[in-house]
Amino acid sequence: MRTLLLSASAPDSVHKASEIIRAGGLLAIPTETVYGLGANGMDGAAVRRIFEAKGRPQDNPLILHVAGPEQIWDLCSTVPAAAERLMEQFWPGPLTLILPVRDSVPKAVTAGLSTVGVRCPDCDITREVIRLAGVPIAAPSANRSGKPSPTTAAHVLHDMEGRIDAILDDGPCRVGVESTIVDLTGDRPRLLRPGGIGPERLREVLGDLIVDEAVTGILPADAVVRAPGMKYTHYSPQGTVIIVTGSGAAAARYILPRLGPRDRVLCFAEELALYPAEAASAYGAESEPETLARNLFAALRELDREDVETIYARCPEATGVGMAVANRLQKAAGFQIVKGEDAP
Numbered sequence: 001m002r003t004l005l006l007s008a009s010a011p012d013s014v015h016k017a018s019e020i021i022r023a024g025g026l027l028a029i030p031t032e033t034v035y036g037l038g039a040n041g042m043d044g045a046a047v048r049r050i051f052e053a054k055g056r057p058q059d060n061p062l063i064l065h066v067a068g069p070e071q072i073w074d075l076c077s078t079v080p081a082a083a084e085r086l087m088e089q090f091w092p093g094p095l096t097l098i099l100p101v102r103d104s105v106p107k108a109v110t111a112g113l114s115t116v117g118v119r120c121p122d123c124d125i126t127r128e129v130i131r132l133a134g135v136p137i138a139a140p141s142a143n144r145s146g147k148p149s150p151t152t153a154a155h156v157l158h159d160m161e162g163r164i165d166a167i168l169d170d171g172p173c174r175v176g177v178e179s180t181i182v183d184l185t186g187d188r189p190r191l192l193r194p195g196g197i198g199p200e201r202l203r204e205v206l207g208d209l210i211v212d213e214a215v216t217g218i219l220p221a222d223a224v225v226r227a228p229g230m231k232y233t234h235y236s237p238q239g240t241v242i243i244v245t246g247s248g249a250a251a252a253r254y255i256l257p258r259l260g261p262r263d264r265v266l267c268f269a270e271e272l273a274l275y276p277a278e279a280a281s282a283y284g285a286e287s288e289p290e291t292l293a294r295n296l297f298a299a300l301r302e303l304d305r306e307d308v309e310t311i312y313a314r315c316p317e318a319t320g321v322g323m324a325v326a327n328r329l330q331k332a333a334g335f336q337i338v339k340g341e342d343a344p
Helices: 013-022 044-054 069-075 081-090 124-133 153-160 199-206 248-258 269-274 289-302 321-332
Strands: 004-007 027-029 036-040 063-065 095-100 115-119 166-169 180-183 190-193 240-245 263-267 280-282 310-313 337-339
Touching: 004 013, 013 027, 013 036, 013 124, 013 166, 027 124, 027 153, 036 044, 069 081, 069 115, 081 095, 081 199, 124 166, 153 166, 153 289, 180 199, 240 248, 240 321, 248 263, 248 269, 248 310, 263 269, 269 280, 289 321
Parallel strands: 004 166, 027 166, 063 115, 095 180, 240 310, 240 337, 263 280, 263 310
Antiparallel strands: 027 036, 095 115, 180 190
């Protein structure tokens, strides 16, 4: 299979993209978060092709992307008032809602669960593709399973060339980390995955929010999860990732004596001068967490090379979008975290 690259600026690209979805094909779609690997969300056979292309575990549910809030009633059997408030505030945007699923949604989408994740992406061209296709698009991130998520069409092509029908290229993603996921099926709203919308903003609307244990730790292998990215190691380059906490100076005291010729440092822009220029790269500024989110996956992909053995990574505070960045780095590291303050 030859993967077709469609430019969002081409006049017929949206129609070609929607035809691929209607025909049961696989289309990489741009969103404000990351590029997604999309298929007709109401076609079980097409959805199963997503899992095959990614090498994705079958018990990892997918998210349905819709063109507007009105479509959620076709997919969910119950839409509580809290969901309506969140949609009004944050849709289109990087927020996925977990709600009770209708029987019409294929089990391949939900991994056999009684719930489904739905979001309306803040990307005009993708919402137009969904509208023209006439179906929701089921889409996880458009990378090989476990690898850093793609934030450009080139990232998708690197992972999926020959494995999918087409990529709709709309340039780099603005947010850079996957959507926030909130489960509204329990007694209290539960944050299953942090993303572009921080917990502080959610609490302003909901008044209450539990942070699931999957956000800060590793779930058991037999755990049943309600949302993508909760159980498996994700976002990992080939080298070992180790997160080093503490102040910039403390982290440098820990890292520098251990820094070998095949090791690299992924740090904040404010800390670059602490390390040899050839060994360190900054993925954004600690003072601007949005830059860290936007650049994280591209930075991890740049370090995803056989000649890189260990990546010492610096992590922002877990507030706002910084919580999402911290979560992704922790999963990339398999929650291997050391304290820079402990360095002699």
